[in-house]
Amino acid sequence: MADSLHLDSKQMKAAESSGTPGSPPEDIDIFDEGVSHVAEKFRGTSADKRDMMVMGKKQVLRRNFNFITMLGFASTCIASWEGILTYLAFVLTDGGTPLLFWGFIACAIGQTLVYASIAEMASMSPTAGGQYHWVSEFAPKRMRKVLSYYSGWLTAIGWQVYNASVCFLVGTMVQGLIVLNDPTYIYKRWHGTLLSMSTTVFCISFNTVFASRLPIIEGMILILHVVGWFAIVITLWVMAPRADAHTALLEFTNNGGWSSDGLSAMIGLLAPMAVLIGYDCSVHMSEEIKDASVTLPRAIMGSVIVNITLVFVIVTTLCFTIGDQASAAASATGYPFIQVFYNATGSLAGTSVLTAIIIVMMAACAVSEVAAASRQVWAFARDGGLPGSVWLSRISPDWNIPLPAVTVTLLVSALISLINIGSTVALNAITSLGAIATLISYFLTIACVLYRRITGPELPPRRWSLGRWGLIINVAALLFLIPLIFFLSWPLTTPVKAINMNWSSTMLGGSLIIATIYFLIWGRTSYVPPVVHVKRDV
Numbered sequence: 387m388a389d390s391l392h393l394d395s396k397q398m399k400a401a402e403s404s405g406t407p408g409s410p411p412e413d414i415d416i417f418d419e420g421v422s423h424v425a426e427k428f429r430g431t432s433a434d435k436r437d438m439m440v441m442g443k444k445q446v447l448r449r450n451f452n453f454i455t456m457l458g459f460a461s462t463c464i465a466s467w468e469g470i471l472t473y474l475a476f477v478l479t480d481g482g483t484p485l486l487f488w489g490f491i492a493c494a495i496g497q498t499l500v501y502a503s504i505a506e507m508a509s510m511s512p513t514a515g516g517q518y519h520w521v522s523e524f525a526p527k528r529m530r531k532v533l534s535y536y537s538g539w540l541t542a543i544g545w546q547v548y549n550a551s552v553c554f555l556v557g558t559m560v561q562g563l564i565v566l567n568d569p570t571y572i573y574k575r576w577h578g579t580l581l582s583m584s585t586t587v588f589c590i591s592f593n594t595v596f597a598s599r600l601p602i603i604e605g606m607i608l609i610l611h612v613v614g615w616f617a618i619v620i621t622l623w624v625m626a627p628r629a630d631a632h633t634a635l636l637e638f639t640n641n642g643g644w645s646s647d648g649l650s651a652m653i654g655l656l657a658p659m660a661v662l663i664g665y666d667c668s669v670h671m672s673e674e675i676k677d678a679s680v681t682l683p684r685a686i687m688g689s690v691i692v693n694i695t696l697v698f699v700i701v702t703t704l705c706f707t708i709g710d711q712a713s714a715a716a717s718a719t720g721y722p723f724i725q726v727f728y729n730a731t732g733s734l735a736g737t738s739v740l741t742a743i744i745i746v747m748m749a750a751c752a753v754s755e756v757a758a759a760s761r762q763v764w765a766f767a768r769d770g771g772l773p774g775s776v777w778l779s780r781i782s783p784d785w786n787i788p789l790p791a792v793t794v795t796l797l798v799s800a801l802i803s804l805i806n807i808g809s810t811v812a813l814n815a816i817t818s819l820g821a822i823a824t825l826i827s828y829f830l831t832i833a834c835v836l837y838r839r840i841t842g843p844e845l846p847p848r849r850w851s852l853g854r855w856g857l858i859i860n861v862a863a864l865l866f867l868i869p870l871i872f873f874l875s876w877p878l879t880t881p882v883k884a885i886n887m888n889w890s891s892t893m894l895g896g897s898l899i900i901a902t903i904y905f906l907i908w909g910r911t912s913y914v915p916p917v918v919h920v921k922r923d924v
């Protein structure tokens with residue numbers, strides 16, 4: 387014990403002295419605060435301490451997640467099979483059930499390659515920053531700063547928006563249930579917005595006062611994730627009408643008015659992709675995981691395999707039991723899956739219970755997303771990448787959580803829910819904005835690690851390695867991402883008017899312009915790419 391404490395203080399000193407010469411702003415974050423507030427038992431294994439020392443970071447969060455609780459965290463953070471139900475409207479507009487089935491298989495294979503690439507990097511540098519940290523380590527030297535800065539922003543935008551989208555789903559699903567149960571209710575878009583904001587408020591409590599209970603809650607939610615899945619799969623197969631295989635798997639539809647079925651299918655891929663994005667959530671918790679350099683990659687790939695399997699069964703179930711697709715798409719509740727449940731069960735109570743399971747799971751998902759999104763913002767602010775970095779990188783000492791970052795995350799999601807008031811396709815715009823920003827950040831990261839793999843020097847040591855398959859997996863992942871990044875920003879239907887336009891690329895462009903302005907004025911000096919602190923050779 388005494389020995390390890392001794393080592394610890396030596397590591398601290400090493401970390402402290404490293405960043406100083408000629409670059410004062412990088413120390414704004416943590417080193418000034420002196421002694422760590424984190425108790426020894428929450429500081430992880432010796433491998434964790436070594437990793438933190440190599441990365442030049444101080445342990446300020448508690449390492450209280452293990453493989454199983456992390457699997458639970460990741461599963462709720464993605465809300466995979468629950469998500470595919472909520473995004474059903476996208477495929478019913480473009481592609482139909484065959485796209486849901488084949489598109490999901492294709493995207494699942496592609497994204498597995500992407501996450502394998504990411505898991506390997508997570509084993510090299512298990513840091514809450516994730517993508518932008520890896521970019522800064524592996525990009526060509528001259529471009530390290532700029533590329534990692536932008537990937538930090540892209541990841542931040544992706545997570546912030548994803549969190550907003552989940553709060554939005556919860557709010558509007560509650561509204562959908564009201565529509566179902568009360569025929570006199572008059573649907574107003576701003577009601578959905580207010581309900582989304584209430585979800586945001588709900589998330590505050592679980593990310594502040596109950597934060598230390600988060601791992602336990604994740605474990606319980608994991609059980610509901612599985613039990614709820616059985617409840618819905620069994621109900622649909624037993625009670626819903628059955629489609630024949632030809633209709634379910636081969637009759638592609640094109641209800642978006644696009645010139646070809648192929649184009650329509652590419653655009654509809656947003657639905658299967660939406661539940662295959664965000665498995666980097668565990669990465670942003672890496673400084674809260676025990677033995678992160680091996681637990682983390684395992685948790686990433688474990689959550690990918692488990693959730694792809696769960697979604698695949700739901701997808702197959704839906705293809706055969708959805709009933710009349712046009713009528714599902716036109717559901718007054720706003721959510722085709724609620725209509726499908728109602729037609730299958732013929733009971734308001736039954737439908738409400740099944741839908742409530744989805745709502746609870748998505749609310750749990752929102753809680754996890756706030757956690758992941760705030761950690762990412764916090765980590766990026768710690769390196770000076772965001773306006774207000776000094777404030778944003780603060781950790782509240784009593785709770786060991788990044789309170790300012792949590793607050794900003796909640797504000798952003800409340801603001802984004804306002805989009806719903808003026809747009810009929812808010813969910814589409816938010817989902818694709820989150821998807822594109824995150825996919826570009828994956829792309830940049832994998833491109834950089836590929837560059838390093840080819841040009842050398844050799845990649846850092848890792849306990850979870852792709853071995854000689856690394857090169858081909860990285861290349862295949864990149865080739866898969868290119869068309870998706872392009873098509874996911876398209877609107878679902880044509881002709882396009884202001885009200886049904888997918889404004890995601892405009893919003894992304896706008897955010898990146900803000901990022902650029904900040905970079906030119908302050909960021910150039912305040913942002914210190916994490917690689918500066920990394921000491922691989924010591």
Ligand SMILES: *[C@@H]1O[C@H](CO)[C@@H](O)[C@H](O)[C@H]1NC(C)=O
Nearest residue numbers: 708709710713714725726729
């Ligand atoms: C639900 O049932 C109604 C009435 O039988 C029918 O008109 C509609 O097409 C069905 N919808 C779905 C999604 O199966």
